[in-house]
Amino acid sequence: GAGVSQSPRYKVAKRGQDVALRCDPISGHVSLFWYQQALGQGPEFLTYFQNEAQLDKSGLPSDRFFAERPEGSVSTLKIQRTQQEDSAVYLCASSLQRGYEQYFGPGTRLTVT
């Protein structure tokens, strides 16, 4: 079956613009995670969904970051008023249930100019 997909793969935004990043998890996967990966670093946790419920958003760096998963499948990560420090690769992962192996998408590379 299909893996985790993310779109767009690349996004260039001017500082101050809003962006929306999409994640399509593996069908039937209940858990969904967002991570941020800066250049040369490991991914850092942003937020976690169990179905449509956002159970942990402790990693979101500011109130400019917002994530949703309204129907418990596709998720969107939105960044308002983008700043240069938001430039990174945003990775989405899904797992069958909590505590199970996570499968990652290819990521969206965001560049803020």
Add this chain to the structure above:
Amino acid sequence: KQEVTQIPAALSVPEGENLVLNCSFTDSAIYNLQWFRQDPGKGLTSLLLIQSSQREQTSGRLNASLDKSSGRSTLYIAASQPGDSATYLCAVWRGANSKLTFGKGITLSVRP
């Protein structure tokens, strides 16, 4: 706060060598430990997942071990090949509900 360290940051070896990649973590109360591979510009591919009750897992030429008491895991790659060139990251889970905490990764280059 859990911290995960991978040293060295980069490694270059000739083809055919057996090699060991190290991972250390500060909090031994982990649920699982997972090793990933990341190719340039790509997402993460899961290689091995070791549950806290296990000591090792094997998949093909890869073997991962876990020593919770010492806060260490190793990824052993047998008979390395140029296609093994990638960045290898380890990540730990604190609990079933928790997010992964990653190391910075080790960038491996296998020379033909």
